[in-house]
Amino acid sequence: MYVFFADKERKTYKQMRKEVHTFAASLLALGLVKGDRMAVWGGNHYEWLLTYYACALIGVIVVHIPLIFSAKMQLGILQTVGVKGLLLTRSPSHIYDTVCEIIPEICATTPETFASQSIPNLKFIISCAEGDKRQRGAYSPDAVIARCTDEFRRHVDEICPTVDSDDPFMILFTSGSTGLPKPVTHSSHALLNNMNEAGIYRKQFPGYEEDKVRRYALISPLEGMNSHIIALLTVLHQCTVVACPTYDRMLAVEAITKERCTDTIMFQYMAYDILNMPDLHKYDFSSLKNIAVGGNVIPLSLRERSKQITENILVGYGSTEVSSATLQHPMDPEDKKTSASMYPIGGFEVKVCSDSGEVLPVGQPGEILVRCVSMFLYYWGDEERTRSAKDSNGWWHSGDIGVMDSDGFIQLLGRQSETIIKKAYSFFPFEVEKVLDEHPCISAVMVVGVPDDRTGEEVCACIRLHPEKTVSKSELQDYCKGKVAPDLIPEYVLFMEDFPKTETGKIHRRKLAEFASERVKDQ
Numbered sequence: 001m002y003v004f005f006a007d008k009e010r011k012t013y014k015q016m017r018k019e020v021h022t023f024a025a026s027l028l029a030l031g032l033v034k035g036d037r038m039a040v041w042g043g044n045h046y047e048w049l050l051t052y053y054a055c056a057l058i059g060v061i062v063v064h065i066p067l068i069f070s071a072k073m074q075l076g077i078l079q080t081v082g083v084k085g086l087l088l089t090r091s092p093s094h095i096y097d098t099v100c101e102i103i104p105e106i107c108a109t110t111p112e113t114f115a116s117q118s119i120p121n122l123k124f125i126i127s128c129a130e131g132d133k134r135q136r137g138a139y140s141p142d143a144v145i146a147r148c149t150d151e152f153r154r155h156v157d158e159i160c161p162t163v164d165s166d167d168p169f170m171i172l173f174t175s176g177s178t179g180l181p182k183p184v185t186h187s188s189h190a191l192l193n194n195m196n197e198a199g200i201y202r203k204q205f206p207g208y209e210e211d212k213v214r215r216y217a218l219i220s221p222l223e224g225m226n227s228h229i230i231a232l233l234t235v236l237h238q239c240t241v242v243a244c245p246t247y248d249r250m251l252a253v254e255a256i257t258k259e260r261c262t263d264t265i266m267f268q269y270m271a272y273d274i275l276n277m278p279d280l281h282k283y284d285f286s287s288l289k290n291i292a293v294g295g296n297v298i299p300l301s302l303r304e305r306s307k308q309i310t311e312n313i314l315v316g317y318g319s320t321e322v323s324s325a326t327l328q329h330p331m332d333p334e335d336k337k338t339s340a341s342m343y344p345i346g347g348f349e350v351k352v353c354s355d356s357g358e359v360l361p362v363g364q365p366g367e368i369l370v371r372c373v374s375m376f377l378y379y380w381g382d383e384e385r386t387r388s389a390k391d392s393n394g395w396w397h398s399g400d401i402g403v404m405d406s407d408g409f410i411q412l413l414g415r416q417s418e419t420i421i422k423k424a425y426s427f428f429p430f431e432v433e434k435v436l437d438e439h440p441c442i443s444a445v446m447v448v449g450v451p452d453d454r455t456g457e458e459v460c461a462c463i464r465l466h467p468e469k470t471v472s473k474s475e476l477q478d479y480c481k482g483k484v485a486p487d488l489i490p491e492y493v494l495f496m497e498d499f500p501k502t503e504t505g506k507i508h509r510r511k512l513a514e515f516a517s518e519r520v521k522d523q
Helices: 013-029 046-058 071-081 095-102 104-108 141-145 150-162 188-202 225-237 249-258 268-275 300-308 334-338 383-389 429-436 473-480 509-522
Strands: 002-004 009-011 037-041 061-065 085-088 124-127 168-174 182-187 215-218 240-243 263-267 290-294 312-319 324-328 341-344 348-353 366-372 396-404 410-415 420-422 425-427 442-452 456-465 492-495
Touching: 002 046, 009 013, 013 046, 013 141, 013 150, 037 046, 037 071, 046 061, 046 085, 046 150, 061 071, 071 095, 071 182, 085 095, 095 104, 168 188, 182 188, 188 225, 215 249, 249 268, 263 268, 268 290, 268 300, 290 300, 300 312, 312 341, 312 396, 324 348, 341 348, 348 396, 383 396, 410 429, 420 442, 420 456, 425 429, 429 442, 429 456, 429 473, 442 509, 456 509, 473 492, 492 509
Parallel strands: 002 240, 037 061, 037 085, 061 168, 085 124, 215 240, 215 263, 263 290, 290 312, 456 492
Antiparallel strands: 002 009, 168 182, 312 324, 324 341, 341 410, 348 366, 366 396, 396 410, 420 425, 442 456
16 A cells, blocks of 8 residues: 555555556557656656556656756756656746746747747646646646547557566656766566565564565655665555655654654655654654665664664665665664675675776775676666766775675775875775764765875865854864874864755765865865
8 A cells, every 4th residue: 555644645556556556558648658658747746647557557767857856957957868748746946937037938838839948748748736837738647537438448458568677667867976866777577576685684673474475665866876775665566555655854743753664765855854753752763663774875863763763773875876775774783883884785795896807805995896686777878978987897986985895894984085094095075974974063074185285185074063062173182092093083173063965865075075175174
């Protein structure tokens, strides 16, 4: 079952199956054919999943438009993949205004006569928002369904057997520390393999035997791969999804506690927000068995604090390219958890290599390479970028630095581009971050390298303090002595309210490093 919490809607799989078939026929009536691209833009509402599954039936490729991208970047996405159809969900309300900004033709046309100069492939727009203004130039859902006929229903049944599981099915846009979006193209084979492995893997979680029917809180936008784990996992393993339109701290807490959710996936900033609620103790989180957290190297202090609301914190490492989680540790020994070490989950091969591609000995840091059955097909329209990321043997080059121990556990150290080079030696920010993170005054810490005429780079610690806590630069430097190498003791300390983020919500280290480089000039 799917529960759309804010919309007060509940859909069984049986209901959805019938409605998905009807909507698929309606999309064919609008002119979509197998291989076309259909974009979905908006929050986690029923129409989002309706489109998702309808496109799967007829071989149409679903394209996800990230809400937090800029209007210019959203226009670029629509142009890059040549979308033919676009569906706007009922919220957020500003989507239509953004569409009018980047596709002005919609405001002065009818749905039947719509055409766009900037996106010539785009033939129609469906708007699920309420109000006449929101429908100008766009079909309403009822108008689309009205186009469905028995002939198009039969056409759906004819097309469905011809859709190959290795065909491109979905395009997700992801960005790392550079913030540049990558059009990651997946097949349904890759996604279903990943979701099946994820379901089997989750049977190891605490409390599984007495709670076989799990309830997953979907509080992240469906435009991200983490959310697809939940959205598809439920169908394969007969679970329930409780979906929120997008991330909102209070709505997430209410959905988890009122619907008695057992599992959820969060980014680091979401866990931080919820755990810092002043009235957290008023909410009953007793049903919540597991939280999976990813998106950054997760501080030990945050993992410890999460025990206030759940029995088990699952720190994960993965990427959109490999269908999300690759490393995780729900059942690992405490010493592994303390060192933030993770182990590959089923279906994934992982190795640590040098720049020349040689597998490195245990204990030596190098680039993490991944091979799996859930690997992405390619970056849409970018063969060169695809070749540089995925080699001829099927290994994906993550660009992340890690070190493997003798038990096969891998500790993530950071991105290749984040390495601090001081006095010709390479250091990883994580070495300093994990020490400072344990300081009682520090809420969050990010370490970056800043230019230095003598040493090449110096270590700069960017600190966010706990409310009403204070600490000086010299006190932090003294705190680091004996815990890190002398050359890793921060030369500079910047106290900040927050850190810059990419348009996908991750901490933007490059921008942080640029900001820090400017600030330290005055010190």
